[in-house]
Structures are given as structure tokens and as C-alpha cells.
Amino acid sequence: MKENTQLNIDGIITNEQSVAIDIYEKEKPLSVHWELRTILYIGILLFTTGISILVYKNIDTIGHQVILTIIAALCIGCFYYGYKHRLPYSQEETKQPSPFFDYIVLLGCLLFGIFIGYLQVQYSLFGLHYGIAIFFPTIIFFFCGYIFDHKGILNLGITGLAAWAGLTVTPLDLLKKNDFSDTTIIYTSIILGLLILGFSKYCDNKNIKKHFGFSYNTFAANILFIATLAALFDQPFKWLSILFLTGICYYYIKYAIAQHSFLFLLLSVVYGYIGLSYCVFKILVSLNGDIAVTIVSFYIAASCGGVVAFFINYKKILQIK
Amino acid sequence: MIAYNHTLIRNISIVKKSKQWFSKQLISTEQLSIVLKKYKTEFYSPNLFIKIGLFIFTLFAIFSAYGFYISMFIIGQYIAGYFAFSCFLFSVICVCALEFFIKNNNLYNAGVDECILYSALGFSFVGIGIMIKYDFNLFDNKTLFLSILTVPFFIASIVRYADKLVTLALGICFYFIFFLTLLKLGDVAKLIMPFALMIVSVLVYLASKKYKQLESFHYLNKCFIVIECIALVVFYLAGNYYVIRESSIAYFGLKLNKGEDIPLAFLFYILTAIVPLVYVYYGLKNKDKLLLWIGLILIVIAALTFKNYFSLGHPEIILTLSGFIMIVIAYVSIRILKTPKYGITFEEEPDEDNFLKSNAEAMMIAQNFGQNEQTSSDTKFGGGNFGGAGSGGNF
Numbered sequence: 001m002k003e004n005t006q007l008n009i010d011g012i013i014t015n016e017q018s019v020a021i022d023i024y025e026k027e028k029p030l031s032v033h034w035e036l037r038t039i040l041y042i043g044i045l046l047f048t049t050g051i052s053i054l055v056y057k058n059i060d061t062i063g064h065q066v067i068l069t070i071i072a073a074l075c076i077g078c079f080y081y082g083y084k085h086r087l088p089y090s091q092e093e094t095k096q097p098s099p100f101f102d103y104i105v106l107l108g109c110l111l112f113g114i115f116i117g118y119l120q121v122q123y124s125l126f127g128l129h130y131g132i133a134i135f136f137p138t139i140i141f142f143f144c145g146y147i148f149d150h151k152g153i154l155n156l157g158i159t160g161l162a163a164w165a166g167l168t169v170t171p172l173d174l175l176k177k178n179d180f181s182d183t184t185i186i187y188t189s190i191i192l193g194l195l196i197l198g199f200s201k202y203c204d205n206k207n208i209k210k211h212f213g214f215s216y217n218t219f220a221a222n223i224l225f226i227a228t229l230a231a232l233f234d235q236p237f238k239w240l241s242i243l244f245l246t247g248i249c250y251y252y253i254k255y256a257i258a259q260h261s262f263l264f265l266l267l268s269v270v271y272g273y274i275g276l277s278y279c280v281f282k283i284l285v286s287l288n289g290d291i292a293v294t295i296v297s298f299y300i301a302a303s304c305g306g307v308v309a310f311f312i313n314y315k316k317i318l319q320i321k
Numbered sequence: 322m323i324a325y326n327h328t329l330i331r332n333i334s335i336v337k338k339s340k341q342w343f344s345k346q347l348i349s350t351e352q353l354s355i356v357l358k359k360y361k362t363e364f365y366s367p368n369l370f371i372k373i374g375l376f377i378f379t380l381f382a383i384f385s386a387y388g389f390y391i392s393m394f395i396i397g398q399y400i401a402g403y404f405a406f407s408c409f410l411f412s413v414i415c416v417c418a419l420e421f422f423i424k425n426n427n428l429y430n431a432g433v434d435e436c437i438l439y440s441a442l443g444f445s446f447v448g449i450g451i452m453i454k455y456d457f458n459l460f461d462n463k464t465l466f467l468s469i470l471t472v473p474f475f476i477a478s479i480v481r482y483a484d485k486l487v488t489l490a491l492g493i494c495f496y497f498i499f500f501l502t503l504l505k506l507g508d509v510a511k512l513i514m515p516f517a518l519m520i521v522s523v524l525v526y527l528a529s530k531k532y533k534q535l536e537s538f539h540y541l542n543k544c545f546i547v548i549e550c551i552a553l554v555v556f557y558l559a560g561n562y563y564v565i566r567e568s569s570i571a572y573f574g575l576k577l578n579k580g581e582d583i584p585l586a587f588l589f590y591i592l593t594a595i596v597p598l599v600y601v602y603y604g605l606k607n608k609d610k611l612l613l614w615i616g617l618i619l620i621v622i623a624a625l626t627f628k629n630y631f632s633l634g635h636p637e638i639i640l641t642l643s644g645f646i647m648i649v650i651a652y653v654s655i656r657i658l659k660t661p662k663y664g665i666t667f668e669e670e671p672d673e674d675n676f677l678k679s680n681a682e683a684m685m686i687a688q689n690f691g692q693n694e695q696t697s698s699d700t701k702f703g704g705g706n707f708g709g710a711g712s713g714g715n716f
Contacts, residue, residue, distance in 0.1 A: 003334060003335045003338040003339070004338070004342075006331075006335060010359070012352055012355050012356060012359070013348055013352060017347060017348060020347055021342055021347050021348075024342070024345060024347060029608075029661040029664045029665055029666040029668075030605065030608040030610070030613075030664060030665050030666070031666055031667070031668060031669060032605075032613070032654070032658065032665055032666070032667060033666075033667055033668065033669040034669075035613065035614070035617060036651050036654050036655050036658070036667060037651075039617075039647050039650065039651040040647070040648060040651035040652070040655070042644075042647060043643075043644045043645070043646070043647025043648035043650075043651055044644065044648060045644070046640050046641070046643055046644030046647065047640075047641055047644025047645055047647075047648060048644070049640055049644070050637050050638070050639075050640030050641030050642070050644055051641055053636075053637035053640070054637050054638075054641065057637065262371075266374075290392070293392050294389065294392045294393060296385075297385045297386075297388040297389035297392055298385075298389050300381060300382070300385035300388075301381075301382050301383075301385040301386040301388075301389055304378045304379070304381040304382030304385065305382045307378045308375055308378050308379055308382065308433055311367070311371060311374065311375050311378075312365055312375075312426060312428075312431070312433070
């Protein structure tokens with residue numbers, strides 16, 4: 001039975017409407033929106049890849065100055081567009097003037113980063129002061145993020161800040177690039193995380209760009225949890241790490257409930273679970289043999305069941321209807 | 322037949338369609354709000370990432386439960402019968418758990434139910450494998466036997482749970498059985514294999530199209546789409562030059578010297594190039610998105626096939642050129658199709674996501690209609706409770 005017939009029988013729509021819907025369903029044109037957009041995207045991807053390889057192979061005949069000029073020109077163009085079309089600054093979230101605005105401003109900032117990077121690599125603009133080379137664009141990113149009210153650029157800024165603080169950080173390759181056995185990195189990460197967390201809390205209280213809190217806290221939560229886990233795995237004073245981990249978990253679960261945010265609940269539970277499992281295994285290793293194997297498989301089965309139950313009931317925990 | 326609540330599945334499609342009609346102004350805001358209120362869709366069906374997470378955790382849970390069982394009861398020596406028995410036992414437990422969760426937690430494509438279903442099938446197949454002493458020899462009679470034994474399990478779970486991935490597995494299994502059976506003909510098989518596969522695919526496709534229309538198979542709609550997908554892809558691959566050439570060399574002992582070509586090469590070149598275009602043409606003509614998408618993907622495969630044998634040796638130029646051509650095609654088509662022509666349009670079809678974008682405000686109104694009603698009925702219920710408590714106090 002067709003959906004509109006069902007609605008008609010249940011007395012929600014009239015016969016005329018049902019007939020009109022039948023005609024609409026029969027005659028509606030096929031939408032090739034996503035097909036054409038996909039072709040366009042892939043086309044642009046292939047085209048730019050091909051062009052970049054061509055440029056790379058012929059760099060000797062083109063020359064670095066030409067490329068730098070092109071990048072700079074594009075970058076200035078983007079910023080000019082953003083400056084022209086931006087809405088006045090406000091403490092609240094502003095609505096973007098056009099759907100392209102976001103992308104163009106973001107492109108401008110990315111190009112600016114590439115420009116500085118290119119200058120540094122090719123002509124060593126800042127010499128050996130790599131810190132300044134990173135810090136300078138970071139300030140610009142933060143500035144643009146607030147002026148244009150753009151979360152993507154803000155994230156660039158936060159990443160730059162962390163990079164400047166001695167890390168090359170994005171949530172994904174945080175684990176890959178850094179060797180966490182060094183204590184200074186752990187302490188730096190924890191302090192940086194706490195600072196960002198505090199700053200975001202301060203902004204929330206003062207009502208400054210509250211919607212940026214998500215970006216700040218995502219970053220702070222990831223870096224804090226990973227640094228604490230690293231401390232737990234490698235450093236002495238396990239009890240201190242466990243206490244600290246519990247504290248962060250508590251804070252972010254409360255934050256998640258306040259914000260009705262699933263992500264922070266997920267982060268706290270997953271990282272907390274890793275910490276808990278580590279402790280359980282650490283204790284079990286000191287036991288011996290067969291009984292440990294049985295307990296381990298029981299622990300995994302039970303805790304995975306618990307996690308699944310948690311996922312299914314998370315709406316109740318977050319008090320979302 | 323189906324384990325999931327049939328009315329709720331039906332309601333999902335009604336609500337979805339109603340939203341589309343609403344955004345086309347075929348029904349009014351009041352009617353939409355009545356629809357949203359009346360047709361409840363209270364399944365637990367989370368977004369993709371949570372689904373993946375749930376799937377992984379459920380998998381861990383099941384396998385560590387199995388490990389727990391093994392470590393408790395049959396640790397030490399390997400006795401095939403015990404292991405086969407434990408597999409079947411867990412398969413049965415999984416099915417029971419699945420039924421229980423679907424009934425009590427309203428799971429619907431939530432990651433958990435799929436994972437339990439696949440585990441149940443997996444346990445059964447491992448159990449059967451142990452029973453017939455399967456030794457992973459792909460062109461053996463035992464493989465054929467095992468594949469045939471799996472078919473009833475697949476069909477039963479499709480009928481009961483309407484799962485897409487199981488349908489895919491059934492499709493692959495079906496073609497595999499067909500392939501292995503045909504191989505038994507010996508030398509003749511080599512000659513007729515591509516054509517036999519193509520004919521079977523056409524039959525499968527037509528049969529699926531026919532049975533999809535039946536009212537009683539309505540809930541299996543997605544499964545039939547998967548079957549059509551497989552049939553279309555196999556039909557193409559059976560005639561693809563690269564597949565035939567490489568598989569003849571690998572499996573049928575064909576030896577090609579330099580400059581030689583496979584028999585009927587010309588025919589297969591044509592099939593490689595033409596079939597995707599035919600798919601795309603009929604996809605557009607019959608307004609069939611599935612045909613269109615598969616056609617588009619197969620065009621890429623056809624292009625790669627030809628590039629593999631007739632390469633010019635300048636990948637960057639080919640990349641740039643093909644990118645440029647694609648941009649031009651897309652740009653021109655978007656320009657032309659801004660206004661609908663030949664029953665095709667660039668305008669987005671109203672669906673769940675972009676519906677929300679353009680109709681967020683109206684949607685809020687519609688939902689508030691419903692919610693007010695609900696809260697008032699809630700308070701009524703609460704009031705009744707209070708009444709009862711009051712009388713208790715009096716006593």
C-alpha cells in the first residue's frame with residue numbers, strides 16, 4: 001500500500017490531496033544533484049592534482065617567485081572578499097552572509113599558512129626561529145576566527161597554538177607523531193589543556209562567542225585525556241594519574257550533561273574505559289595463570305556489554321528527550 | 322515474518338514521504354504535525370559513527386564471552402566435536418539474544434543487531450566447517466558443499482531480519498556456487514563462462530524487479546536493491562576485457578605470447594565500453610538511481626581498463642585532462658539542468674537532511690504542535706497518580 005493511501009484511509013489527507021500526491025510522485029523529475037556534484041568534485045580533485053604534479057615537475061622553468069606571487073594574490077583576493085562581505089563583530093554567533101563565505105575565508109587562511117610555510121622552507125624567512133614562523137600565522141588565525149566567526153579557522157589557530165607549544169597536534173595524529181615517554185611533553189600538554197579549558201570556561205561565563213566552546217573543549221579534552229593516560233602508562237605515581245583522570249572524566253561528563261553533548265560523554269567514557277582497563281590488567285598481571293585468563297575474558301565481555309548498554313541509553317544520561 | 326516491528330518500519334517511510342510532500346506544499350503544516358504525532362518512529366537507530374562503535378563493542382563482547390566459555394569448559398585439549406558444539410550453542414544464544422533485544426530495546430539497524438546476526442551466522446558456518454573438516458581449498462568439492470549448506474541460513478536470516486549485508490553475502494554465494502558447478506563441465510566451461518554469467522545475471526535482475534513489486538515483499542525492498550546491484554555488476558564484470566583476460570590466464574591456463582590477444586577480444590572491448598553507457602542511459606530514462614550510479618562507477622572501471630592496456634605514459638597530463646573534461650561536463654550539465662529537462666533536474670530531491678535546512682522553522686512549529694499535546698497528556702497521567710496517593714493518605 002502506498003504511503004498516501006494509508007494517510008488517506010487514516011483520515012489525515014483528503015482524496016484530492018492523495019490524487020495530487022500520486023500525480024506528483026509519478027511526474028517528479030529525476031534529481032541528479034549529487035551525481036553532478038560528485039563528478040564536479042572529483043573533476044576538481046583530479047585537475048588540481050594533475051596541475052600540481054605538472055608544476056612540481058617543471059619547477060625549474062616556472063620559478064618559486066611566480067608560485068609565491070600566485071599564492072599571495074589568491075590569498076589577498078580571499079581576504080579582500082571576506083573583508084568586504086563580513087558582518088559586524090558581535091559576541092554572539094553571526095549568520096554567514098553567503099554559502100561561499102565560509103569556504104573562501106577558510107581558503108584565504110590556508111593559503112596564508114602555505115605562503116608563510118613556503119617562505120620559511122625556501123628562503124628561511126624567520127631563520128631558525130621556527131617558533132615565530134608558527135606563532136605568527138597562529139595569531140592571524142585566531143584573529144580571523146573571531147572576526148569572521150569561523151570555527152574552522154579557530155581550529156587552525158588552536159592547532160597552531162599547540163604546535164607552537166612544542167607539539168605538532170591534531171587529534172588524529174597526536175598519537176602518531178609524539179613520543180609521550182618524555183615528561184616535559186606530558187606536562188606541557190596538561191598545562192596547555194588546562195589553560196584552554198579555563199579560557200573557554202571564562203568565555204562561557206562572560207558570554208563571549210559561546211559557540212566556540214565546542215572547539216576549545218574538544219581539543220582540551222583530547223589533549224588532557226591522552227596526556228593523562230600517557231602519564232598513567234609510563235610514569236610513576238600511578239595514584240596521582242588515576243586521581244587526575246577521574247577528575248577530568250567527572251568534569252567532562254558534567255560538561256556533557258550541561259551541554260547535552262554526546263561527543264564529550266563519549267570521550268570521557270572511552271578514555272575512562274581505557275584507563276580502567278589498564279588498571280584492571282595491571283592488577284591481573286600480578287595474579288597468575290589460568291584464573292587471570294578467565295577473569296580477563298569475563299571483564300571484556302561484561303565491560304563491552306556495559307558500553308553497549310551505555311550507548312543505547314545515552315539519551316537518558318544526557319537528559320535529552 | 323520479519324522480527325522488527327512492522328508498523329514502526331512502515332511509519333518511518335510514511336513520515337519520510339510526508340516530509341517530502343510537505344516541502345513540496347502538497348500537505349499543510351497541521352497535517353504534517355498530525356503525521357509526526359500519529360506515526361511514531363521510536364526505533365533506536367543511531368548515526369553511523371555510534372553504529373560502528375556499537376558494532377565493534379558488541380563483537381568484542383560476543384567473542385570474549387566465547388573465550389570465557391572456552392576457558393571455563395574446554396580448555397586444554399582440542400576435540401573437534403566440542404568446538405563444533407560450542408559454535409552451534411553460541412549461534413543459538415546469539416539468535417535468542419537478537420530476538421530479545423529487538424523486542425525489548427527496539428533496536429533497528431543499530432549496529433548491535435547486525436553484529437549479533439553476523440556473529441550467529443559466523444558461528445554456524447564455523448561449526449559446519451569443523452563438522453565437514455573444511456580445509457580452505459577454494460576449488461574443492463567441500464567448498465561447493467559448504468556454500469550450498471550456507472544458503473538456507475542466509476535465506477532464513479534475510480526473510481527474518483531483512484539485512485542488506487547478508488543479502489550481499491547470499492548473492493556472492495549464489496554466483497560462487499554457479500561458477501563452481503559450471504567449472505565441472507571442463508573445457509566447455511572456459512568458452513561459455515562469460516556468457517553464462519551474463520545470462521544468469523539478466524535472469525536474476527528481471528526476477529528481482531518482478532518480485533520487488535509484490536506487496537508482501539515490501540519490507541525486503543532494500544534486499545532486492547542489493548540483489549539488483551550484484552546482478553548489474555556481475556553482468557558487467559563478466560564482459561569486462563580485463564577480468565576475462567586476467568582470469569583466463571590465472572584460472573583457465575590461457576597462455577598469451579606477445580602480440581596475441583584473447584579470443585573474441587573485439588566483442589569484449591565493445592562490451593567493456595558500451596555497457597556502462599547503456600546503464601547510465603537507461604538510468605536517466607527510467608529514473609532509476611541505482612542503474613545511474615552503477616553506470617557512473619563502471620565508467621570509471623572501463624576507463625581504468627582501457628588505460629591499463631593503452632597507456633600513454635604521462636599520468637599527470639591524463640589526470641589534468643580528465644579532470645578538466647569532468648569539470649566541463651558537470652558545469653555544462655548543471656547549467657542546462659537548472660530548469661528541469663527530459664524529466665531530469667539539478668534541483669535537490671527533498672530528503673531528511675536538506676528538508677531540515679529549508680524548512681527548519683516550519684518543522685519546529687509542526688513538532689511543537691505534537692509536543693504540547695504530549696506534555697498535556699503526561700500531566701493528566703501524573704494527576705491520576707496523585708489522585709491515587711491522595712486516597713491512600715485519607716485512609
